[in-house]
Amino acid sequence: MEERVLISFLLDYYSVLLTDKQQEIMKMYYNEDFSLGEIAELSNTSRQAIHDVIKRCHKLLLEYEDKLKLKYKDDLLNENKNKVISKLEILKGYISDTEITTKIEEVKKDIIQSL
Amino acid sequence: MEERVLISFLLDYYSVLLTDKQQEIMKMYYNEDFSLGEIAELSNTSRQAIHDVIKRCHKLLLEYEDKLKLKYKDDLLNENKNKVISKLEILKGYISDTEITTKIEEVKKDIIQSL
Numbered sequence: 001m002e003e004r005v006l007i008s009f010l011l012d013y014y015s016v017l018l019t020d021k022q023q024e025i026m027k028m029y030y031n032e033d034f035s036l037g038e039i040a041e042l043s044n045t046s047r048q049a050i051h052d053v054i055k056r057c058h059k060l061l062l063e064y065e066d067k068l069k070l071k072y073k074d075d076l077l078n079e080n081k082n083k084v085i086s087k088l089e090i091l092k093g094y095i096s097d098t099e100i101t102t103k104i105e106e107v108k109k110d111i112i113q114s115l
Numbered sequence: 116m117e118e119r120v121l122i123s124f125l126l127d128y129y130s131v132l133l134t135d136k137q138q139e140i141m142k143m144y145y146n147e148d149f150s151l152g153e154i155a156e157l158s159n160t161s162r163q164a165i166h167d168v169i170k171r172c173h174k175l176l177l178e179y180e181d182k183l184k185l186k187y188k189d190d191l192l193n194e195n196k197n198k199v200i201s202k203l204e205i206l207k208g209y210i211s212d213t214e215i216t217t218k219i220e221e222v223k224k225d226i227i228q229s230l
Contacts, residue, residue, distance in 0.1 A: 016182040067131040070185075080229035087222050091215065100209055107202050114195035115230050 010061040013070040025053050125176040128185040140168050
């Protein structure tokens with residue numbers, strides 16, 4: 001995965017661990033595609049200061065993922081969820097009783113929405 | 116939930132965010148039930164220093180849960196998993212074809228083990 005896209009994903013998981021100011025700068029840079037100069041102007045600070053914040057938070061986000069692995073676990077969970085859903089789909093194909101297939105469909109929805 | 120038990124659970128989620136030394140002290144205190152004096156002796160430091168580490172890490176763990184809510188989300192996931200499994204159990208009761216009930220059993224196992 002491209003580093004920039006990865007950081008944008010990691011922000012979804014770990015931005016709560018950054019300060020408000022850090023979150024704001026990181027989101028402007030990675031999610032809204034502002035340039036360093038634009039962020040510096042909007043934040044009323046220097047381009048170098050913004051660069052330092054981004055560099056430091058970039059490192060922090062990678063460290064958090066290295067330790068907590070929330071994105072990795074979430075990706076794995078989604079992969080496994082899709083496998084279970086496929087199995088239920090196949091199972092449905094074996095059954096003609098619509099009352100039962102409706103119940104399988106319900107379970108599928110529960111898995112998608114709540115797991 | 117008793118505070119001491121809660122902290123012990125939170126250590127399962129967030130101890131990786133503490134330093135090695137902090138982890139060691141917190142695990143001795145919360146999981147292995149050592150006293151402050153015993154930990155101080157084993158760590159070759161003062162009782163007060165151990166007390167400070169525990170107080171600081173206790174606060175940190177509650178802050179991490181407040182921000183990331185990993186325990187809360189995990190509890191909810193397990194609750195929802197149990198609901199889905201119950202529904203599959205009930206569904207199995209409607210079906211006499213053993214080939215199909217075996218497949219439902221397989222899906223149940225997948226949910227328990229992989230979600």
